[in-house]
Amino acid sequence: MSRKISRIKACFDKLKENKRTALIPYVTAGFPFANITPELMHGMVDAGADVIELGVPFSDPSADGPVIQKAGDKALALGIGLIQVLAMVKTFRQTDQQTPVVLMGYANPIERYDQRHEVEAGSSAKSAFIRDAAAAGVDGVLVVDYPPEECEAFAADLKANGMDLIFLLAPTSTDQRMAQVARIASGYVYYVSLKGVTGAGTLDTDAVASMLPKIRQHMGSTPVGVGFGIRDAASAKALGKVADAVVIGTKIIQVISDMPYEKVVPSVKNFLREIRAALDEN
Secondary structure (H helix, E strand, C coil): CCCCCCHHHHHHHHHHHCCCCEEEEEEECCCCCCCCHHHHHHHHHHCCCCCEEEECCCCCCCCCCHHHHHHHHHHHHCCCCHHHHHHHHHHHHCCCCCCCEEEEECHHHHHHHHHHCCCCCCCCCCCHHHHHHHHHCCCEEEECCCCHHHCHHHHHHHHHCCCEEECEECCCCCHHHHHHHHHHCCCCEEEECCCCCCCCCCCCHHHHHHHHHHHHHHHCCCCEEEECCCCCHHHHHHHHCCCCEEEECHHHHHHHCCCCHHHHHHHHHHHHHHHHHHHHCC
16 A cells, blocks of 8 residues: 655654654665564664664675675575565564665666566556565655656655655855755755765864755755765764664675674674764764
8 A cells, every 4th residue: 555654754853853863764675684684673663763774685786895895796696686675674564564664776777677577557656666675664765866857756656655856966066966866855865975986085073064955956855865984973963963863784794794694783782873863972
């Protein structure tokens, strides 16, 4: 059944009311073990995550640095594709109907999924991926290589099925690009704080703070999250003072890369609790 009200909007509305910054951890689905992801998602929520970004493994991830690329390669080797990712979300939803889940990935797996799965007559979704993502309990989709001018129909189909299309903005984004994104984005926008791939460079919080008002002029009430380069409680706290959300991915992948199964979830929970506590000090 279609959801007309986005879980993401409800989440951010509540956070704004309580004057809290959203914590959005990212993890590659199926990493570091094929069957650990739903358990890991629940652990993240227990540790204070407000939204979960779940990476869809892909062979050519142009925006991801070596750490997340390696995680994606391992997940692919374990047989994790979009079908398995949707099944993970469905499993998570069996006991969590509140926490928004965003799939982050690339156009190729989505378009391949649509090629291989038909949309039945009478379906509310024009895309098989959108139909099945909605049924699984997905709340948003961030497709790195979908520019706004080429996916208005995709955004409308998502929204009609209760999901948001989330876009990346960068330090190099022009006013024209921001205006294009603002026209069709919903849920939140993800500001990439660094030039380069995930995990690269040194975070400049002053530069981020100076950019966010410009973004908000275009985005209106749409929340702005910041990611790429947040590695610890101090950097999260600094950005949490100016952003509506902080997104942490590469550091989490590093934390769990060589962990035995039984230590993965506790390690992530300990790390995220420190981040949550730092954000709540603001």
